[in-house]
Amino acid sequence: MARHERLVSRLGGLITERPGTVVLVFLAVTLLFASGLGGTGTEAGTGQFTEDVPAERALDDVESRFGPRIELADTGSTQLIQRGENVLVREELLRMLALQERVLDREKLYATEADSAAAIVARTIDPEADTTAEQRATIEGASDREVREAVRENADNPAFTGQLSEDFNAESATASATIGTLTHELPGGVSETTGNDADSPMTPIQVEVETMAERTPGEIQVFGSGIVAGKFQTIIEDSLAIVVPAAVILLLVFLIVAYRDPIDLAIGLLALAMTVVWTFGFMGLAGIPFTQMLISVPVLLLAVGIDFGIHVINRYREERTTTASVTAAMERTTDQLLVAFVLVIGTTVVGFGANYTSSLQPIRDFGLVAALGIAFTFLIFGVFMPALKVLTDRWRAERPIPAFSSDPLGEEGSALGRVLPVGVGIARRAPLAFLVVVVVSAGALGVYGSEVDTSFDDDDFLPPEEQPGYVEYLPAELRPAEPQVTGTMNYLEETFPQGQEGTVIVYLEGQLRENHALESIHRAGEDPPPTVIREGRSADSESILTVIDRYAARNEEFAALVERNDRDGNGVPDQNLELVYDELYASPFEEQARQYITEDYRAAQVEYAVEGDAAQEEVTGDARELEERHRLAATATGEVVVFDAVADVIFESAVRSLALALAATGAFLVAGYWVVARRPSLGVVNLLPIAVAICALAGTMRYAGIPFNALTATILSVSIGLGVDYTVHVVHRFVDELDTGVDALAALDRTIRGTGGALTGSMLTTVAGMGVLVLAITPILGQFGLLLSISILYAYLASILVLPSALVVWARVA
Secondary structure (H helix, E strand, C coil), X not given: CCHHHHHHHHHHHXXXXXXXXXXXXXXXXXXXHHCCHHHCCECCCCHHHHCCCHHHXXXXXXXXXXXXXXXXXXXXXXXXXXXXXXXCCHHHHHHHHHHHHHHHHCHHHCEEEEECHXXXXXXXXXXXXXXXXXXXXXXXXXXXXXXXXXXXXXXXXXXXXXXXXXXXXXCCCECCEEEEEEEECCCCXXXXXXXXXXXXXXXXXXXXXXXXXXXXXXXXXXXXXXXXXXXHHHHHHXXXXXXXXXXXXXXXXXXXXXXXXXXXXXXXXXXXXXXXXXXXXXXXXXXXXXXXXXXXXXXXXXXXXXXXXXHHHHHHHHHHCCCCCHHHXXXXXXXXXXXXXXXXXXHHHHHHHXXXXXXXXXXHHHHHHHHHHHHHHHHHHHHHHHHHHHHHHHHHHCCCCCCCCCCXXXXXXXXXXXXXXXXXXXXXXXXXXXXXXXXXXXXXXXXXXXXXXXXXXXXXXXXXXXXXXXXXXXXXXXXXXXXXXXXXXXXXXHHCHHHCCEEEEEEEECCCCCCCHHHHHHHXXXXXXXXXXXXXXXXXXXXXXXXXXXXXXXXXXXXXXXXXXXXXXXXXXXXXXXXXXXXXXXXXXXXXXXXXXXXXXXXXXXXXXXXXXXXXXXXXXXXXXXXXXXXXXXXXXXXXXXXHHHHHHHHHHHXXXXXXXXXXXXXHHHHHHHHHHCCCHHHHHHHHHHHHHHHHHHHXXXXXXXXXXXXXXXXXXXXXXXXXXXXXXXXXXXXXXXXXXXXXXXXXXXXXXXXXXXHHHHHHHHHHHHHHXXXXXXXXXHHHHHHHHHHHHHHHXXXXXXXXXXXXXXXXXX
């Protein structure tokens, strides 16, 4: 007897001889892991993916050295979106100013500045109205005619029109919407008081402003990074509230059909519950946060657990048809299945664990948690479940409990048993020709699928603006909140296109005292790339040059200084730059200067306005071009550049994890079949159907327009891990049947009729269980669930239809 056979036999003996001890040990470990369930925090949104990206580090440097840019809504800014028949009439202007004034008066909201179209109108009427209270008083004392004239006077003022909806009409002084802003300066320590990893420091502030807005007459909606961050957490909770009950109900139905015995059903459900407790208990003990990506893990574990459970019960029932002994039947079951389970679990862990090579932390966490969860599943269903089954069957044998159905799935003579051998029929007639057609077709699908798009955006994590139709049929307790964030973002893009310009930043490091420094910044913006917005022949940009121009327009002495040090007369100083900077830092424009150049004059930033609807890759390419134009060391960054960089990393992760999973799985199977059966070439045969399924899946992704995103990037390697489960069970059973002395076709027929039934039940439960992710309210989870279900279906079909022909060809040449 080989060493692995002795180990399996010893473990099988432990399961049948001391089942009570085995069960107690597993229950004790479950209690240990249960202590970690409350220690799992949460993370959500796109920020978790950008932490280790170089462009994000550059953006962090910019914000740490120059402070937050108040123009961006996620850096201490709150947007007040006012709608109405005409938001430029006196009453609506007063409502905006009154709300801003109340927020400014609330010390705990840390609001320091307010801006709005109403404020501009007030300052036009009374240039001395500097504070919000003075502006409100000015509008209150103005006539309707004065207000209309002030609106018309600002018709060409970008600062005014940029805050108004696209339907602004200067002649009639009307607009249906406007955006006011509040700037917040958060003191140290505020971020530690939010109490939720998914929230930003702005969340409690903007929630309070939202409450104040609801008490204000008219229609004013609050929006900002804090509102979005809070919704990300809600999305996780809403998705779990829909997905988990749906998965449980569907899986329960399939388990009832598969087990057809209430005691076996109870054993299966207990084992599934233990799998989830072990996995998430480990997360809590290890301090791994729960993210949107990990919502799929419990569904994966349930699906794989059900697969293992059906195989154990089905094989045990097969053995009980030939022997009345519980002990003998379970020993034969474990002798056969534990070896297959080890092969399955090894390849599945490799498939999931391959994602741990990603440079994105959430994908690494997904790979680690899923791989460990699969390992836990093997232990629970491979050891605990058989031990508990032995205990219950012995207990039942001693009591007058009515017998329930114990027939194995797919037995000969059943409807399923007549359908399953289709692949065997093909293998009997023309296996080689069939394999050639399949391989060529799979290759074509793989080439077609190689052009799958890559995506990374906030929209991947947010629900659609309109909820799916099934939501209205859910119980009120499970019904998710209306997706206001998505609707608001779409409204802003549609209503304020002129205010939805994007921004890219070029971060400069070097000696800015050199005479060429400012000329380099100036020349980099000449004749800008296509997606960069122009002002004349130059880029629309903000930099230290902008501040110099503003101060020069206000101060004649500074203007003269700039002119004296501008040798070529183009308005840009090109000598004595340190003196120019010193004068700027000693002026009222010091704070503005600090936004664009550091006090040691060794770092600067240039902000370029770009088209808001341009593709990420196009904007990033143009940002890189601007970066290369600068003479100083330059790094392009900004949200668009960071997101595009993450999209590139996602694609690299998908390719790398696929290659690693294929190579490692192949090596593991070759070694495994050499140890188990001294037939290493069977490892290669195992991979053929999986390669076919992967190519078909990639082609399906492109055809359906499903891109690689933060979660679907894992699908190819995950599909290898899950798909090998089907091929391993078929090949391992085939080897067992072949060793009895029958020919290859007879061995295949027995294999498909015996194992094929369990595989079919497993496929149906797995597809249904993973398919419930389609019900999740976020696109990223729905796409992942759909692809998982398709990948399992393809793996099953390949195992039943393609693998028999591959095994026949192998038997002929081996």
